[in-house]
Amino acid sequence: MEIMKVYNEWCNNAVEDKDLAAELESIKNNEHEIYERFYTSLQFGTAGLRGIIGAGTNRMNIYVVRQATQGLANYVINKYGNGAVAISHDSRIKADLFMIEAARVLAANGIKVYITKELQPTPVLSYLVRYFKCQAGIMVTASHNPAAYNGYKAYGDDGCQMTDVAATAVYDEICKLDIFNDVKIADFDEAIKSGMIEYVDESVYETYLDKVMEQQVNPGICKNADLKVVYTPLNGAGNKLVRKILGKIGVTDVTVVKEQELPDGNFTTCPYPNPEIKEALEKGLELCEKEQPDLLLATDPDADRVGIAVKDYDGSYRLITGNEDGVMLTNYILSCKKANNALPEKPVVVKTIVTTKLVNKLCEKYGCELKNVLTGFKYIGEIILNLEKNHEENRYLFGFEESYGYLSGTYVRDKDAVVASMLVCEMAAYYKKQGKSLAEVIDGLYDEFGYYLNKTYSFEFEGAAGMQKMADIMSGLRDNTPDAVDKYKVVRICDYLLKKETDVKTGESTDITLPKSNVISLNLEGDNSVIIRPSGTEPKIKLYITSVGSDKENAEIICESLVKSSMELLGIE
DSSP states (O other): OHHHHHHHHHHHHOOSSHHHHHHHHHTTTOHHHHHHHHSSOOOOBTTBEEEEBSSSTTSBSHHHHHHHHHHHHHHHHHHHSSOEEEEEEOSSTTHHHHHHHHHHHHHHTTOEEEEOSSOOOHHHHHHHHHHTTOSEEEEEOOTTSOTTEEEEEEEOTTSSBOOHHHHHHHHHHHHTSOTTTSOOOOOHHHHHHHTSEEEOOHHHHHHHHHHHHTTOSSTTTTTTSOOEEEEEOTTSSOHHHHHHHHHHHTOOEEEEOGGGTSOOTTOTTOSSOOTTSGGGGHHHHHHHHHHOOSEEEEEOTTSSBEEEEEEOTTSSEEEEOHHHHHHHHHHHHHHHHHHTTOOOSSOEEEEETTSOTHHHHHHHHHTOEEEEEOSSHHHHHHHHHHHHHTTOGGGEEEEEETTTEEEOSSSOSSOOHHHHHHHHHHHHHHHHTTTOOHHHHHHHHHHHHOEEEEEEEEEEOOHHHHHHHHHHHHHHHHHSOOSEETTEEEEEEEETTTTEEEETTTOOEEEOOSOOOSOEEEEEGGGOEEEEEEOSSSSEEEEEEEEEESSHHHHHHHHHHHHHHHHHHHTOO
16 A cells, blocks of 8 residues: 555654654554545645644655755755845744754755744744845644644745745655655754844844834824733744834833733633634633723734724623724725825726725725735735836735734735734824724714625535535536525626626626636626635535625624525535
């Protein structure tokens, strides 16, 4: 059996990490467990690698990391001749070890490496790539996945996550390599001595914070605002820099959730450390009941996303969705910059296609160009890059996606919870001085433009039959596009795979200039919409529903009817 052959190779060669050796020994008579670890290899894509920590080709371990890094090294050498790579990590189990192993491989290939002395947020890694003019970057993180996971995000020379083309080129290089015999490895201490591996000086992080400070909309607004904040880094990488930036802008009353303050890859008090879900925020919300702050901030383990809760009218705490926070920040930035005569000529805001259309209304109000991109923050980074090429980067004001990722400024090319935390606090202080809470702010926007309710639904299709079922659903929808969903007529169809946008009334089609993606958007009467998107990494189809009502109750009724009709349309039980 081929799998047993690979397993035995690992038993003979994977001896450096005692944990792996012990794991391999423990499963020697268990065919199922051996199969799980070796039936496939982790696939390197635009998000790099991500998987359960453990032994085998289908797990995250030093050998998989080394092989991926050798592939990356070959790609860098082929494209640039030589170069430099920045590497950092978050609080994940073995994250620092994976960083060091990646650095050893790169150094052995003659590539200069900049590594961090301790964990850092993902946006800092994006910043380091640009600061040191690197050809690539690596962030060791599994983002918001449970503790059992780790991952390896790869970045290009622009500080964005790798494009499809670059990731494919790296993957092709990885596939050529024997995991044990084709990887070059330098001695870490020797590489430090020779200067091939260099620790990032602490002063560099201050230059990053300076860039974050430049994104203030109303400098000094937090001083004397009496703003009270509860903060949780969810045992991740945000603790130091988020607190430091809040101190710099004058937010001094910050209470940290003690159980989640220090780095801990086990995430003992939040098994799923994702600020999108209420369970991850429970400790923070408990502390809010005691401290009665104006708001709760929660950053995810690699501190590229932030979730918030705000004090509601009755004194309880209301969770704010990623869409709502993005809308409030967009409104805050646009309205204040207009009032201060600080709006650039032809300002640009960017959002993903599944992010709330309420932003469209704000951009219309303030004469701002709105650019829609595919899901993934690298596409927002790509917009910034294109503006930069035309010497128009000052036009970019703000970009966000519904999954709690935000970026103001062009100093990094990934979502940044540090700048987002700063702007949320600044925004809260600004409105507090006017006697308004953030709950009142978002409700005021709903009163002005209508209640935009955005909900996401996932449907699983397991196994090979499931993947075929997903393909059949999408092709069936393309062959028989409906005239209406429930009672709402389809007014525009966007097929991002065929790259066509069709006006149903006129029959006219225009080209979609975005990269191909297997997504269909049905734009309905009343600004309602249904977006159907199969996951690229999991056997799931996602439905993104936008329902627009006169109030929340009305929007929820519309949403329920759209979901029911959409499921019938797709043949989902």
